[in-house]
Amino acid sequence: MLRVICLLISVALLASSVAVRAAPLTLGEGEALMGRFQQERYLRGFDKPIRSSGEFFLLPKDALIWQTETPFDSRMVIDKEGLSQGMNGAEVTRLGFKQFPAFKLLRDTLENSLSGNWAPLEEMAGAKLQPSEEQFSLRFSPKDSGLSLPFAYLNFRISDFLDVVEIVKSNGDRDVITFSDQRIAPVETVTEAERAARKNPS
Amino acid sequence: MIRTGFVIYLLLVGAALAVIGWRFQDGLPLNTNIVAMLPQTEEAEWVARAEAAERTLGSDQLIALVGHADFEIARTAALDLNRALINASVLRNTDEGAPVATLTDLNKALFPHRAGLLTEGDRKLLAAGQGQVLMDRAMVQILSPLSLTDAEMIRRDPLLLLPNYLTSSLKNSSKLVNRANVLAVEEEGKWYVLVRGKLVGSAFDKGVQARTLDVFDRMSEKLDKDYGDVEILKTGAVFYGEHAYRRAEQEAGFIGIISLIGIIVLNFLIFRSFHPLALTLIAVASGIAGGLAVTLIFFGTLQLLAFVFGAGLIGISVDYAFHYFCERFNRQTTVPSARARAIRSGLTLGLVSSVLGFVTLALTPFPGLQQIAIFSASGLTLSYLTVLYLFPYLDRAKPFTHGEKYLAFSMRLHHxxxxxxxxxxxxxxxxxxxxxxxxxxxxxxxxxxxxxxxxxxxxLQAEEQAIRLLAGIENQTHRFFVRGASTEEVLQAEEALSLDLEALRASGMIGNYRMISQFIPSRARQLENKALVEAELLPALPEHMAALGLSGDVPYGPTLGVLTLDQLTGETLPGTFSQLRVYTTPGIVVHAVSLSGVKDTAPLAALADKSPNVSLISQxxxxxxxxxxxxxxxxxxxxxxxxxxxxxxxxxxxxxxxxxxxxxxxxxxxxxxxxxxxxxxxxxxxxxxxxxxxxxxxxxxxxxxxxxxxxxxxxxxxxxxxxxxxxxxxxxxxxxxxxxxxxxxxxxxxxxxxxxxxxxxxxxxxxxxxxxxx
Missing domain, CATH: 1.20.1640.10 (Multidrug efflux transporter AcrB transmembrane domain)
Structure with missing residues (x-):
């Protein structure tokens, strides 16, 4: 009997050590996501990566907000119309998706991946999420659409949430964005937290 | 008396025909520019020239958007339409495979001059000693995960001066984007691909109009059949011209035929002969020849409106002929000269009254009215001579024996x-x-x-509006023309004007404005910009580069000269700006400044009044x-x-x-x-x-x-x-x-x-x- 119990425990432990999650978490209706990010920008020929970090807030179908804290405070809002960057309360960049439609694809990809909506990305990439250890991965290289894309391909690493995305450019430049402390909350809560972060940038 | 009058008539008609023959050697000297009817001044002359040049530039354009939910289908259908328009000799043949000018092309052309190209906002910041703001901005943009920049660009332009300049200069210029080597825009799930070209002939040429309409009719049906649910939106002067021509033709045909039949029936009914009608035509033709010749002698060309109204006034000569032929109802005399004599007093008084009236009109400083007056007075005089001195020679007929009832009926009004x-x-x-x-x-x-x-x-207006909305083309209702002796002078004048326009935009008096100097600043402005960059940015640049992890030399070295308008030719200069280049001749360069969302024209007129080289235009x-x-x-x-x-x-x-x-x-x-x-x-x-x-x-x-x-x-x-x-x-x-x-x-x-x-x-x-x- 004892041997049976030990065997069962061993099997359970073995199984747990190689277990793959059934699927990453997906945001439900009325839910939003917030957390922290760290970005490393590797530019070909540069001495070191350019690092930045801060908080992010995803309000699905509305906006993705990037509140950078280091090296200095700045804010980026990507909504349906385009991208806006601000510094000290003043807008310094505005890019419309009508003018740069390829960016819309990147925006949609980021929103889908952060909110766990992988099906459209799998369809566009023509590949499925690949399980590996406790994570999934996906290499996202969209089919040619005639648009001049701002990246060659994306590498995703996913657990419950998107953990890392690597944006690889055709010239060899790459951005590695690592997400942490992700938390699902009602849209109102995330909106409130985003407002607070805007008022009190650390 | 009659013989002398007849000789004078022959001499005048001969002279008139000689003048017309001489002036028509180089084609019909007809001027359709209504602005030319305004009093001539030095200013109006260059403005009129600029307006004419601009009309020519704009009128030979044809624009269409081919829409479909699937981009590839929209693209293929647009290329099919473009090919059909070229094959039917509607559009000039351009290389279909030629790459559409992209942002990359512009980058290449402008890159060597980036230190001299600053937005107005950046200039102000640098002038105020706030260069750090520009450095922080560059850093924010470099850090963005949705960044336009790459290592090469950052290495050569770590302050991102050029990307910011381009983004600002091209803002709202068009919603069309380059995709798979065509310009396209997506709207509500549908892709619209642009078909654009220059007509092989004039937009007002009936042949070009007919071919254009035929291709669009044919291709609309074919594309729908081949690909299903293809939408074609089109605009251009050729469509408006064709519509106006078709309607005028229909109306002129209908009204003209009714009028002609009516006049012939009337003549035949009353005079029971075609002879009076033929002689009447001679009187009218003599009048038009006389009017045309005298106007050409005085003015060199004939304005279209003057010709239309003048010819109408010469139509009075038909009345002179009627009076002559009604004298044939007088059975007391068979002598044609007696008929002429009977109406001479009335005719002379009528002619002198009309001519006096027209001469009064000729005293105005308006060339259009002067032409109408001269055309009518001289033409009517020749018609008068025709009736009084030619008719008696050509009219050998006996008095009418009919017509009693008409004469009696005519008197009812008198009674x-x-x-x-x-x-x-x-x-x-x-x-x-x-x-x-x-x-x-x-x-x-x-x-x-x-x-x-x-x-x-x-x-057609609805289609044009739809194209404007889709392509993001502002409806520019007003514009300035800015004149100078050289491109540099005009660019500097534009920059001076922009200070006032900026204030008007800030106060909401105008929505937006666009001028070439926003894209290619004057040489003086570029040198100022370079000096600002050198003074305010370069000293702090090594620190900025170190923060980026960028080593090496400071990349804003001395460049060869400044960017000039002539360096950006053809397709490289964005369409929004190339359209503002009205004309360039040795000694006179004219650019347009387009204005949209104009709430009040008074402050704009005041701006134009400040300089003789600036003129406010609203067609x-x-x-x-x-x-x-x-x-x-x-x-x-x-x-x-x-x-x-x-x-x-x-x-x-x-x-x-x-x-x-x-x-x-x-x-x-x-x-x-x-x-x-x-x-x-x-x-x-x-x-x-x-x-x-x-x-x-x-x-x-x-x-x-x-x-x-x-x-x-x-x-x-x-x-x-x-x-x-x-x-x-x-x-x-x-x-x-x-x-x-x-x-x-x-x-x-x-x-x-x-x-x-x-x-x-x-x-x-x-x-x-x-x-x-x-």
């Missing part, structure tokens, strides 16, 4: 005014006319706005202003013409007698605009111009009534009646036109000439019949 038994009807009718006129006077609405006068087809406003000025001027000169004619007629009829003779014509001229106002017709330039015709024809009717006595009264009344019917058939029928200008002309003539005819017998003086003038 109405002069027989005592009709007195009870006369006063109420006069009272009614005055009351209607008074009521109409309160209803008159003056309208010179060319936008309301233009009857552009709504379906619609400028035409409206021209029409308004002409309307007022025509009315003033009409009043003066009546004064001059009064003095002239007083010599023969006395002061009060002359007033009485002028009364029917003046009554018709005053009442016609009032009566048409009752049916909601506005009073425009075209109505005012038609009053000139009513003035001249109305005077003729009255003069023939006054000059004719006894038996001749009947023939004069018949001739007046025939002349009225033919005028109404030729001009009054134009009231049926859907083209506003033609309709306005027609409706005024219809009412005015009818009134002039009805009132003309009032000029008679049965107690004091006239004899031949001394």
């Amino acid at each position: 109405f005014w002069w027989k005592s038994e009709n007195r009870k009807w006369r006063l109420p009718i006069i009272g009614l006319l005055i009351a209607a006129g008074g009521l109409g006077a309160t209803q008159i609405v003056v309208d010179d706005d060319v936008r309301r006068l233009q009857s552009l087809p709504p379906e 619609a406003d400028s035409l409206s202003k021209t029409f308004g000025a002409y309307r007022v001027r025509a009315l003033i000169m009409l009043a003066i013409a009546y004064g001059v004619v009064w003095v002239f007629l007083s010599l023969r009829y006395g002061i009060f007698g002359a007033l009485k003779v002028m009364m029917p014509s003046a009554g018709a001229v005053i009442l016609a605009p009032c009566l048409i106002a009752l049916i909601g017709e506005p009073f425009t330039f075209f109505n005012a111009m038609s009053l000139l015709l009513i003035f001249a024809i109305g005077l003729d009717y009255a003069l023939f009534n006054r000059e004719a006595a006894g038996e001749r009264q009947r023939r004069a009344m018949l001739a007046n009646g025939l002349s009225t019917i033919s005028t109404l058939l030729a001009f009054g029928m134009l009231a049926l036109s859907e083209t506003f200008a033609i309709h306005a002309f027609g409706i005024t003539i219809l009412v005015g000439i009818t009134l002039a005819y009805l009132l003309a017998p009032l000029a008679s003086d049965l107690d004091h019949p006239m004899t031949e003038p001394v």
Whole structure:
């Protein structure tokens, strides 16, 4: 009997050590996501990566907000119309998706991946999420659409949430964005937290 | 007397034909530019040239958007349409595979000069010593995960001066993006691909118009069949031109045929011969030849509107012919010269009155009115000579033996005014006319706005608007023309103007403005910019580069010269800016500054007044202003013409007698605009111009009534009646036109000439019949 119990425990432990999650978490209706990010920008020929970090807030179908804290405070809002960057309360960049439609694809990809909506990305990439250890991965290289894309391909690493995305450019430049402390909350809560972060940038 | 007149006529016609033949050697010297009708000044001349050049630039463009939910299908269908337009010789053949100019191309062209290219905002920051803001901005943009920058760009332009300059300069320039080597835009799940090209010929060439329409009709059907649910939106002067031409052709065909048939039937019915009709045509043709020759001698070219109105006024010569041929109802004499003599006094007085009126008009500084006056006065004089001195030679016919009933019928109107038994009807009718006129006077609405006068087809306007919205093309209603001796001078003038325009934009007076110097600054401005960059940014650049992890030399070294407009030729200069390059000739360069969302033109006009090299242009406003000025001027000169004619007629009829003779014509001229106002017709330039015709024809009717006595009264009344019917058939029928200008002309003539005819017998003086003038 004892041997049976030990065997069962061993099997359970073995199984747990190689277990793959059934699927990453997906945001439900009325839910939003917030957390922290760290970005490393590797530019070909540069001495070191350019690092930045801060908080992010995803309000699905509305906006993705990037509140950078280091090296200095700045804010980026990507909504349906385009991208806006601000510094000290003043807008310094505005890019419309009508003018740069390829960016819309990147925006949609980021929103889908952060909110766990992988099906459209799998369809566009023509590949499925690949399980590996406790994570999934996906290499996202969209089919040619005639648009001049701002990246060659994306590498995703996913657990419950998107953990890392690597944006690889055709010239060899790459951005590695690592997400942490992700938390699902009602849209109102995330909106409130985003407002607070805007008022009190650390 | 007749022989001398005949010789003079032959000499004049010969001279006129010689002048016309000589001037027509290089083609028809017809000027269709309505701006040229304005008084000539030095400023107006360069503005008129610029407007003409701009119209040529714009009118040969054809734009279409081919829409489909699937981008690839929209693209293929657009390429099919483009190929069909080239194959049908509608669009010029350009290399279909040639790459569309992209942001990368612009980057390449502008990159060497990036230190001299700063946005207005960046200039202000640097001038205020806030270079750090620009460095922080560059860092924020470099850090963005959705960044336009790459290692190469950052290494060569770590301050991102050029990307920011390009983004700012091209903001709102167009929503169209380069995708798979075509320009396209996505809207509500549908992709629209641009087809754009230059026409092989003029947009107003009927052949080009027909081919264009044929290709669009054919391809619309084919693409729908091949790909399903393909939407084609199109715009261009060629479509508006084709529509206007088609409508004018239909109207002219319909109205012209009815008029012609009416006049032929009338002639044949009354004179029972085609001989009078043929001679009448000779009188009209002689008049037009004379008018054309004299105008060409004086002015060199003939303006289209002057030709149209002038030819209409020469149409009065038809009336002279009617009076001549009605004399054939006089069975007392068989001698043609006696017929001419019988009408000579009336004809001479009519001619002199009309010519005096036209000469008064010629004294205005408006070239258009001067041309109409000279054309009409000289043409009418030659027609007069034709009737009095050529007709007797060509007319060998015996008196008519028929026509008693027409003569008797014609006198009914005369009897109405002069027989005592009709007195009870006369006063109420006069009272009614005055009351209607008074009521109409309160209803008159003056309208010179060319936008309301233009009857552009709504379906074409809707397509144009849809293209504007999709492609993000602003509706630029107003513009400045800026002139200088060189491109550099013009660019500097634009930069000076932009300071005021920026203030107007900030105050909401204008929505936006666009000028070439926003993209290619003047040489002086670029050198200033470079100096600012060197002073405010370069000292802190090593620190910025270190933060980026970028080592090496400072990348903003000295560059070769500055960027010039000529370096960006053809496709490289974005369309929004290339369209602003109006013309460049040695010594004169003109650029346009486009304005949108204009709330009030007064501050813009004030800006234009500050410099003789800046002129505010609104095609619609400028035409409206021209029409308004002409309307007022025509009315003033009409009043003066009546004064001059009064003095002239007083010599023969006395002061009060002359007033009485002028009364029917003046009554018709005053009442016609009032009566048409009752049916909601506005009073425009075209109505005012038609009053000139009513003035001249109305005077003729009255003069023939006054000059004719006894038996001749009947023939004069018949001739007046025939002349009225033919005028109404030729001009009054134009009231049926859907083209506003033609309709306005027609409706005024219809009412005015009818009134002039009805009132003309009032000029008679049965107690004091006239004899031949001394």
